[in-house]
Amino acid sequence: GAVVSQHPSRVICKSGTSVKIECRSLDFQATTMFWYRQFPKQSLMLMATSNEGSKATYEQGVEKDKFLINHASLTLSTLTVTSAHPEDSSFYICSARRHEKLFFGSGTQLSVL
Amino acid sequence: AQSVTQLDSQVPVFEEAPVELRCNYSSSVSVYLFWYVQYPNQGLQLLLKYLSGSTLVESINGFEAEFNKSQTSFHLRKPSVHISDTAEYFCAVSPNSGGSNYKLTFGKGTLLTVNP
Numbered sequence: 629g630a631v632v633s634q635h636p637s638r639v640i641c642k643s644g645t646s647v648k649i650e651c652r653s654l655d656f657q658a659t660t661m662f663w664y665r666q667f668p669k670q671s672l673m674l675m676a677t678s679n680e681g682s683k684a685t686y687e688q689g690v691e692k693d694k695f696l697i698n699h700a701s702l703t704l705s706t707l708t709v710t711s712a713h714p715e716d717s718s719f720y721i722c723s724a725r726r727h728e729k730l731f732f733g734s735g736t737q738l739s740v741l
Numbered sequence: 742a743q744s745v746t747q748l749d750s751q752v753p754v755f756e757e758a759p760v761e762l763r764c765n766y767s768s769s770v771s772v773y774l775f776w777y778v779q780y781p782n783q784g785l786q787l788l789l790k791y792l793s794g795s796t797l798v799e800s801i802n803g804f805e806a807e808f809n810k811s812q813t814s815f816h817l818r819k820p821s822v823h824i825s826d827t828a829e830y831f832c833a834v835s836p837n838s839g840g841s842n843y844k845l846t847f848g849k850g851t852l853l854t855v856n857p
Contacts, residue, residue, distance in 0.1 A: 632784060660843070671745065672831070672847040721785070725843055732777075732784035 630656050632724050634733025641712055642741055649707045649736045651722030657702035658724035663695075666719040666735075678705040712740045743768040743834045747848035755856050756824055762817040762851045764806075764832030772834040774815040775845065776806055779829045788830070791815065792837070802826075827855045 631654040641647050651661055661678040676697055677685040684697035694716075696708040705724075709716055721735040748763040766772065773792050777785040789800040796808040806817045815832060832848040 634784070662843070662845075664847075669750070669849065671849045672845075674844055674846070677844070723785075729787060730843060730845070732786070734782065734784040 630654075630724075630726050630729070630731045632722065632731045632733045634722055634736055636736060637734060638737045638739075640739045640741065643713055644711055647709045647712055647738060649709075649720055649722075649738075651705045651707070651724065651733050653703045653724040653726070653731070656724075656726045658705075658726060659702060660725040661699060661705040662723045662725075662730070663697065663705075663707050664721045664723070666721065672721060675707075709738065712738070714740045716740050743770075743772060743836065743846040745832050745834055745846055745848035747832055747851050749851050750849065751852045751854065753854045753856060754822055757821045759820050760818065760822050760826075760853065762830050762832075762853065764815045764817065764848060766813050766815065766832070766834045768813075768834060768836070771837050773837045774806075774808055775833040775835070776800075776804070776815070776817050777831040777833060777847075779831065779850075781828070785831060788817075822853070822855045824855045824857060826853060828853060 633652045635650045659680045663675045664672040666672045675690045678697045678699040680699045686692045699705040717740045723730045723732045744767050746765045754760050775790045776788040778788045779785045789798045791808045799805045804819045829850045829852050831850045833845040835845050
């Protein structure tokens with residue numbers, strides 16, 4: 629089956645630094661990928677839709693200058709959390725669309741100290 | 742806009758017992774409905790989905806869910822669970838219109854723990 633690899637699985641950083649999270653479709657090409665965020669005991673919330681070769685589409689309330697998304701190839705989308713602060717600590721998950729299905733990465737736990 | 746409510750955050754059951762994981766949703770438009778499962782240290786996997794047609798949908802591993810439009814529910818059931826069913830289960834909806842039908846709104850998840 630289709631595999632989506634997300635890296636790193638866990639990252640701890642200092643406040644004010646930037647963190648990059650990668651989402652790769654290993655055995656298929658994905659023109660569309662999605663990024664979600666999940667706070668403890670909350671739902672996964674869609675942050676943005678990443679389209680290969682074009683700008684990402686952000687959901688209402690998500691700061692596009694803070695959460696930079698780059699989908700430069702058909703198998704890779706990256707999410708960069710810029711100038712991270714403790715309130716950005718969360719679980720970030722990506723998914724990739726293949727035909728009529730979505731395949732999810734295993735998530736990245738970000739902790740900002 | 743859509744919202745999804747999973748009424749139980751944790752459901753402990755004994756092996757071979759039946760289980761029901763509840764899901765209710767609200768939406769101003771017609772929706773597609775999904776159940777995803779996340780096993781420890783793995784990504785979410787699609788368990789089953791309702792797009793149209795028969796309101797009762799089944800998965801290959803014995804789970805089923807029934808779409809009830811009047812009650813805006815999509816509860817997940819299994820008549821006899823196995824220890825290997827221990828996982829977190831997420832109910833999700835998406836609008837069934839054009840390019841938005843991959844924009845999922847998730848519930849908070851239900852942790853199913855099957856004990857021997």
